[in-house]
Amino acid sequence: MKKLFTRSARCLTIFVLTLLVYSCEDSEVTPDKPLTLEEEQLLLGNPSQASDTDENNYLISRSQYALSYSRDRGTPNWVSWHVDRKWLGQADRQDDFRADNSLPQGWYRVGPSNYTGSGFDRGHNTPSADRTSSAQDNSATFLMTNMIPQAPNHNRVLWANLEEYTRDLVQDGKEVYVIMGSYGAGGTGSNGAMQTIDQGRVTVPNRIWKVLLVLEAGGNDLERITSTTRVIAVNTPNSNSVSADWGSYRTSVDAIEQATGYDLLSNILTNLQQVLEARVDTGPTK
Numbered sequence: 001m002k003k004l005f006t007r008s009a010r011c012l013t014i015f016v017l018t019l020l021v022y023s024c025e026d027s028e029v030t031p032d033k034p035l036t037l038e039e040e041q042l043l044l045g046n047p048s049q050a051s052d053t054d055e056n057n058y059l060i061s062r063s064q065y066a067l068s069y070s071r072d073r074g075t076p077n078w079v080s081w082h083v084d085r086k087w088l089g090q091a092d093r094q095d096d097f098r099a100d101n102s103l104p105q106g107w108y109r110v111g112p113s114n115y116t117g118s119g120f121d122r123g124h125n126t127p128s129a130d131r132t133s134s135a136q137d138n139s140a141t142f143l144m145t146n147m148i149p150q151a152p153n154h155n156r157v158l159w160a161n162l163e164e165y166t167r168d169l170v171q172d173g174k175e176v177y178v179i180m181g182s183y184g185a186g187g188t189g190s191n192g193a194m195q196t197i198d199q200g201r202v203t204v205p206n207r208i209w210k211v212l213l214v215l216e217a218g219g220n221d222l223e224r225i226t227s228t229t230r231v232i233a234v235n236t237p238n239s240n241s242v243s244a245d246w247g248s249y250r251t252s253v254d255a256i257e258q259a260t261g262y263d264l265l266s267n268i269l270t271n272l273q274q275v276l277e278a279r280v281d282t283g284p285t286k
Helices: 002-026 037-041 135-140 152-171 253-260 270-278
Strands: 058-061 066-070 075-083 121-124 147-150 174-183 187-189 192-194 207-216 230-237
Touching: 037 075, 075 147, 075 152, 121 152, 147 152, 147 187, 152 174, 152 207, 152 230, 174 253, 207 253, 230 253, 253 270
Parallel strands: none
Antiparallel strands: 058 066, 066 075, 075 174, 121 147, 174 207, 187 192, 207 230
16 A cells, blocks of 8 residues: 555656646747847838838838938938947047948939038938947948938037937936938028029928937837837927927927828837827926
């Protein structure tokens, strides 16, 4: 009887251990596959469904940023990028403005001298100072497909303040997803109002906008977005007479979508989009 009990107990123990082993295997969590740098720049979505088959909504995807380019306007429609600590380092500003030779054969390629004397700056979309982890990353921001004709005071004061605020957030332990774009025709630079520059080959945008989504630094970013996540949207005139206070130009993502026809933040759950896109930010600006 004792032997029978011992044998039964041994069998029961083996059975329980087997269940535990299989239970552990079944509950094993497969870690999320890390995003490529190209995927990281479009984490919030492709606002215009840009592709490599549409000459005026042409997708250019780099490790440093992604953009939709318009051949007819000679500028990007929008540019999307991510800023966290890994992108901020000690690399010097390269200042190597140059034509983008990755554009399809036969397309006009805007060069750095094509803005000369126009009264408009070669205005970065993805800022040079957002990509200082290496000289190569910084250099990528000087391709002319990352530029728009931007009124000097807009570029050097208003926009510089917003860009600096973005990096301050990152230094304070945040990470930021940014989408910037422009639309319309006709801006006012240091030489007055203009519709185009470079003999009509580059359109001067009328409006310049930006959307920032701010998170605490971490992983699985899409899953961490909630109804209380801070989203900042601004829409500004491309004018030399703009205010230095970017906060005075805050609006909703919905309003920018209505003006552009884009679907911003499209990779976020629909119910969250509705909340986040309707709200106008009232948070700090410094």
